Amino acid sequence: MKELHMATRFEEEVRHKNPVLSRSEEAFARALLVFPDGTSRATIERDPTPKYMERGEGAYLFDLDGNRYLDLNGNFTSLIHGHAFKPVVDAVHLQLASGCCFANPTQVEIELASILCERIPNVDRVRFVNTGTEAVMFAIKAARALTGKAGIAKFEGAYHGAYDWAEVSQSATSENWGPADYPVSVPFYKGMPESVLQETLVLRFNDTALLEKNLTAQASRIAAVLIDPMPSQAGLIAPKPDFLDSLHRLCRQYGVLIIADEVLNLRQGYRGASARYGLKPDLLAMGKIIGGGLPIGAIGGREEVMQVFSAKSGRPLLPQAGTFSANPLSMVAGIATMRNLDQAAFARLDSLGDRLRANLTDIIAQQDAPFAVTGAGSLFRIHPTQRIPRDFRDMATNTLQNAVRKTLSSFFSRYGAILPNWAAACLSTPMGETEVDTISDLFRLFLNRYAAVIKNMETAE
Template sequence: MNQEIAGSNTAAGLSRARPRSNESFARAQKVFPDGTSRVTIERDPTPLYIERGMGSYLFDVDGRRFLDLNCNFTTLIHGHAFGPVVEALTHQLQRGSCFANPTESEIELAELLCGRIPWIDRVRFVNTGTEAVLFAIKAARVFTGRSKIAKLEGAYHGAYDWAEVSQAATPDNWGDAIEPKSTAIYRGMPASVLDEVVVLRFNDVESVRRLMSLHAHDLAAVILDPMPSRGGLVAPKSEFIAAVQEVARNNGILVIADEVLNLRQSFQGASARYGLVPDLVTMGKIIGGGLPVGAIGGREDVMKVFDASAGRPLLPQGGTFSANPLSMTAGLAAMRHLDHAAFANLEILGKIVRDEIDRAISNRGAPLSVTGAASLFRIHPLARTPNDYRDIYPTPAGATLMKQLTRFFAENGIILPHGAAASISTPMTRSDAEFIVDVFVGFLDSHQDMLDAIEVRT
């Protein structure tokens, strides 16, 4: 166990150990609506303010060191202050940060993506994963002349209204098991948006066939994350992938693979790993080397909707900072160093962590499970491996346990995301993997009473 972290395993203990973070949060509450600048900031009881990052570690303003399993929500696949990225950015900053004109760096990054990912013939760069999804859905609408989309219940695709439908569905509103309801994520979401989204359950083959076929004439696209993080980081069944593709192909529905997060699953991304052949792919996170970025890639005929060579395109897409040279050069440096060897090592470390956590769970008969693939993993307060979003929706006792797990990891020197994917980065070592497992075992051994209170669902 990391002895640098003092105090008891309580919110009060953590608060006492972070006086400068507490001071910073007091300042932030005077300028931000809730003291934070984004809803994803975790607080227990206050946010942890970071001073710097180096390799696989973070250092907070109070001088404490943490192994970082968040990696800015899986973005930093090379960890913090990665040398080639720092060098590339330093060189570019001396030459200019952004221009209205294109640069050769955007061509080079696009060439890398088109050369690496089999179903990408053309690329357009944007600033975020949200923008990538937004324009992919618009492109599908323009190409097909249809307006509806289908998406997976509980899956996260950014902040575009149609992509947000049923992102946070609950047992109180998610409706029937075989025909999920479209649920709003915020008060005032237009009813017309809900009417234009068909909600599917992940890994439910018969339901996806029936619902996609029923709405086929109105569906422009089905968007799916091959392994939804917010949906549990559960592996897709091959027959589910096959069913989605078959119904889509037979009815002229485009398949959009949202790989903003899961592109890190292999050299060619997650679709290649699971046998999905999409028409469009949305990307972000790792392709920006730690800077803001998003991209839409896909078939040449579909991507033609962005073509402005003959005048106004069918789908206009701009953006002051789209394809800015800082993001392009940083992304190019990061992606060039993500070779086959790097992915193989990430695969090994991820498997060690998942297998050892699973072994610890089994040895103690704990009502927990672990999911994930490649460099990703997620722990669930569920005795059996979940199948979809409804399975991983926690009971009150389960939610409390997971919050305590995140707290325990923080107290022992590891940043473990709460209710999201944890990620391995290339600077991590075998000893880092063993450290993760040791802390998890320590949690199991010291929280038996809480584990006993978990309802074993079958």
Template sequence: MARVEQRSKHSFARARLVFPDGTSRVTIERDPIPLYVERGMGSYLFDVDGRRFLDLSANFTTLIHGHAFAPVVEALTRQLQRGSCFANPTESEIELAELLCGRIPQVDRVRFVNTGTEAVLFGIKAARAFTGRSKIAKLEGAYHGAYDWAEVSLAATPDNWGDPTAPKSTAFYRGMPASVLDEVVVLRFNDIEGARRLLSLHADKLAAVVMDPMPSRGGLIAPKPEFVVAVQETARKNGILVIADEILNLRQSFRGASARYGLVPDLVTMGKIIGGGLPIGAVGGREDVMKVFEASAGRPLLPQGGTFSANTLSMTAGLAAMRHLDHAAFEYLELLGNIVRDGIGRAISNRCAPLCVTGAASLFRIHPMAQIPNDYREAHPVLAGATLMRQLTRFFAENGIILPYGAAASISTSMTRTEAEFVVDVFAGFLDGHQDMLEALEART
């Protein structure tokens, strides 16, 4: 293994001289060093040391068609020969906006940005501009990007998350302003009565409730229909906007995740798959709410710009990718997702292992606990569980599969049934070879 990883080790040594910890973003996994990628093709990654991996990360669920998807490559090649970015608008941004407005319910108008973080940032700002209120509510443990208010209680732990009926607003980083914590109401996912009570209690100051229909870092757990109704009804009654964060979960169906789970949002944040592998974000929603961005009559209620917002490369790649995400593509992704989740579930059941699997459509996540959790707190692993999941990720890598740690794994249209079954087989092999760790976990849960 030392010989095989020689180039990766050399790359990491170079990286440590220019990056604070040798990496360019906190989400880079290392065991003990990062895997440096040379190229990607279809469902596979090839690292600088010549190894091949089935990629279940797909750049954090972005690459729904896999790597180097031919229609995207061809469209980008044509566009690069005509220019990469302009200060003026292009017809490509209109075409992608038309596709999103025509497909995603409640999206009457769209503004493009460059990242999911920006999409949520401007979604929250739009809600504030529309309502004249400043507070927001969000789900404990849910990830919505690197905006201070969206980061509150992202990494809450048993040591600081507070009362189960009134979760505490916890800081994500040292020095986060106390004023930010005071302006965020934290809800527990699937806590029906808690959502009604807390939203009502703070109603006069709440601009919006930000809700990922199935939070990945919160456990990739399905919402209870009653919870969706509780949030929606209480918000409507009190003039609170509902922001559906579908940056990750838009891939759950042709019309997105909100449509799948009965959520009717006022604003929708989008990203990842709508960019075809290039940087992108978007906020869309009701026409009256989106009017806060209008500048035709002077300074808008909410100014929004960006040098690379709606850049023609992201628009071109996104349009090519989204046009190939038709109903048949989503049915295929659902089929493969069911093969993986059902197969993992059978492997667990046949061995009475203290594990479970969650997710939907083309997403899945394995948990080190016997019962499917209801929310972030229940999904929070004990030490033995976290250790086992690290070993699971390592075992998958040793068998040629990239399995994200503590986040959603994703399936792409470039995968086949054979590859889906291979994922199940590797998981079953892990269970068979780690009985001691499974017994230790069961004894502690």
């Protein structure tokens, strides 16, 4: 197939120009002896081998061969203050000298929980866990425990971690996602239980009519609607006000809880993404930035909902424990991070993000390039299509577009910046106008360098 051959050549062109990362290649050879595919996370990108990092400093990473990279990944958006943020380093060092974890509670967990309860609307009480996946999982379990219903509704293409019900239709494609007005529940992995698929109602983000029709029809079996206020994997697209209005009305009418997954999007503002867009959840799943770079997750919500975790009157409706939940190292790192994320810090990140998205959009217009930019706050995503996607299905791309997107990431890497292939890219507080200009200049250079191939993206099959 001509287009496939063209795409493969295009994707490989940059790779073959990359300098040999001898120490990274050596590390990867060792890793292949102990990991199934040489990596310990499915999200590790290879170009053609992973880049092994030695250290991070502020907005930059340094690999084993001494190459420096502007980090636009931030460990999947968790490092909002960049690397080796001194208040976090100092807090963790001090706590480590006093002990890393205990079976008993500590005062620092109260302090971090207080920060979250004071800032985030609809968060009256908090429970800590160790990952965003756990936070989503326990939020779903809490909704089931309170409502007595097992079914879950979620939006097509949205990523919510590694809990079976949250993974349904996470990687659906045009070949299996079903009709536009009734999306199919698509398994994420071979062997996913059929019962999970039957218990998960898949909806389309921002499709108000579909939400009204399908949620109304199945509300009697649905415990909660799981929603990322701006789904990262599904395009970084903002929710429409009328869509949220309908979601609120339907859920209140039928006794369905709303779970906001803000594991990633809490970084959108001082009070989080739900507050930014007017979403009023019953439960929130939080993570990433609230741990300051250490493992963390948290479930927060209205007091009457969070009582499912309470053991005041005996065994709780939902027992929740964890050996490392609320460990003091994550707590103090989170406190240091959140204390330094005041409203001025978020306003500055918003300003930088607005400037970057405007720069990229202007460059696209100047060169009449088939790209679009989405995002908000400190988040941005570059799409290899001229139209701004409306939902996950609208993001479907052809072979050449996929190759262009991957090569964009490779190009950035060759010129000293880590730009994720698929997920949201992000800014961090150590960045400034210099970094915004660097990103803009690299994107302009990329469009100039590969103009001949890029102009054919939307016509290739």
